[in-house]
Amino acid sequence: MTAAKLGSKVPSGPLAAKWLEHRNHLRLVNPSNRRKFTVLVVGSGLAGGAAAASLGELGYRVECFCFQDSPRRAHSIAAQGGINAAKNYHNDGDSVFRLFYDTIKGGDFRSREANVHRLAELSVAIIDQCVAQGVPFAREYGGLLDNRSFGGAQVSRTFYARGQTGQQLLLGAYQALSRQIAAGTVRMFPRTEMLDLVVGEDGRARGIIARDLVTGRLERHAGHAVVLATGGYSNVYYLSTNAKGSNATAIWRAHRRGALFANPCFTQIHPTCIPASGDYQSKLTRMSESLRNDGRIWVPRDPGDGRSPERIPEADRDYYLEVKYPAFGNLVPRDVAARNTKQVVDGGRGVGPQKNGVYLDFGDAIARLGRAAIADRYGNLFEMYVKITGEDPWVTPMRIYPAPHYTMGGLWVDYDLMSNLDGLFVAGEANFSDHGANRLGASALMQGLADGYFVLPATLGSYLAGHLGEPVSTAGGAFDAVEAEVRQRLDRLLGARGQRSPESFHRQLGHIVWHACGISRSAEGLTRAIGEIADLRREFWQNLRVSGAPAEVNQDLEKAGRVADYFELAELMCRDALDRDESCGCHLREEHQAPDGEALRNDEEYAFVSAWQWQGEDRPEVRFAEPLLFESVEPSRRSYK
């Protein structure tokens, strides 16, 4: 692969004019010709749902796929906090540039300036679109939209719909998608899972092989372009805040077919989740970070302190964040809070039956502000906590622990959101594009919708314009070969006839990745993990046991295929983390910390996007690098002391 092939295609010109100027020169497809193009959209979350709906509105023939029983269920639905937009409704000095700057700084200067600026520009139109669709955002008494400050921002630019912003935005996209399904422009394939990408001999993405999850039948779908909007890969860690079904198979199969995987080690860990209560635990539940505004985080000074928390006097408590970071205290950024908490727990000072959490204590806030004020701010979160743990945070402090939450890494894409494979586009969390090494709060929803509503309809159309009149077909060698491989792989999974379930392997794999490639990483730990993952992967293929048959609903088989892909992805994450010999964003290399524990970024050597190329099973992947150039902003170093 040559360096030219990794060209980001970022337009020249001043930052603020790039997208406009680019759009002025994108190619258009005549409205009467659009129906001659078929676009496959895999995934129906904010990015996929919005893209499928918008492309359908334009008149393209769209086929949209989701593994759930309805496109309304994609995991975007679980996002709580909000969505940023540079509307400056609060007259507090916000602007497109400020949102751009906060996002690129939040990403610790490991994302492309041009992409992030475009995101900030589009944020404004997203809110307009969603309001017109009927998304019931929070409003002030005068009837205008309410905003709040979120994730430490100095301006109030976050739009929200109680704690269910993701749900309401997704239902907006789902409704737009439903309108197109009724209009016949979009054909929806629910309970259908993409198992492989078909790439023609010319290197172009030609279609997908998918499995009907009800009948088990393998289906071929061909298109002029394929869009992957299949979300992130936090479930590599087994326990995460992602939905149980969220998986990396679509992007990983595309990676094996040649799509480069960018920044796989950039994963975000959320600090305020409810700790696991036992080894049956299937997922973790996140609670809004806003809890840290009034809750104080502490552990007993004495690890052996057996007293219940409310009976431990002040003198015997260690408010470790307040002590270490007096200026920001409990409001240090996500990664700093999460890292310190894991250190405390790993050091044997964890609390709760499993010794796997720390206290988040509202005692002082309740005494200072009164119960009513706290109930007003956090009542629903307290209820959620009671529901899950059976403990009452009005009486005893909450217990929290970090959990994987979002993955900034993903398939490499250029400015047009096209991967290095011609005709393969990647949108939303599935691509690496906008969040660098750390994602700013309330920007995931923004990116999914920007990609789906506004970027893809423009750039994908321009791509298609060059392919008018070309037939698409599921017949032929490429489809035959890939379908045969998919079938072989399913047979291999079903035929292993070993002793262990896919779930048990996943749990063990997750444990390895969490400790080696989670909140903090070291060369020693990563090297060891790469060996452990390889060993476990060998055992997987020898000792796997999948129940059920291929031609029916078989959730064990679905799971096994996803876990097989996690093994390879986990190894790549560790290799990328090892290769990136610096600390940046969420990626803390223990070897690179200042004496006070602050992360040390290395802009001289690592101001690049890593992009990994698959070389075949049991061969280490090869890394390419896309240099990051900062023309409009000066990379600064953060400090929260």
Added chain:
Amino acid sequence: MNLTLYVWRQAGPAAPGRMERYEATDINPDSSFLEMLDVVNERLAASGEDRIAFDHDCREGICGMCGFMINGEAHGPRRGTTVCQLHMRHFRDGDVLHLEPWRARAFPVVKDLMVDRGAFDRIIQAGGFITVSTGSAPEANITPVPKRVADRAFEAAECIGCGACVAQCPNGAAQLFTSAKVSHLGLLPQGQPERHDRALAMVEAMERGGFGACSNHAECQAVCPKGISIDFIARMNRDFLKARARAAPGTRAPGGEHGSTR
């Protein structure tokens, strides 16, 4: 804790089903109901038996994918919850639990506890949207929406589309689901131009979908994990009747998108 489960097993939509007995032993009371089933399934698979199929995804009570009957109650005995957020501490050691899929003509069984809720999607496709193509939206703050209207719309918009309302209704009616979307969009100023067409089209799609009629049992409201009020059904009925009264016979278009009743 130990439980005895009777679970509906059905290999496929056309296959006959039956209740099968399973012992769920040594279950941690802090696990969720679905985690309890995960444990049972791991043991079933280890002894070479087929797992119990059930739908689930977010396990946070928001995606609406999970749901089945526990001793005749949709999502089980606790109010305001989905089965993924129902924890075993609310049951007693030795309990006998009967698990059945949603029972409704409009929701055919796919396998075991999984059903096909496509009829819900078809109701939304019939008109559960505001016609606004991407890019054509006006400035978001151009139309103020009184807070109490926005809040009321939000209460309707909270529906997660799980289907508990239909499953619990003795008639298998979908009025609560349909009225939630009709009301969410019909309350907002943005939704006014299509308000009556929408109500007509969605109610008609509901009737085509094989759902039963509403006879005001209010069972739907009782089991709704989001506590959606049956007041919205009354509201939908008003919109529907008005729309039908306005529509001259023979001039009404079938879909919300092109239909005109004025």
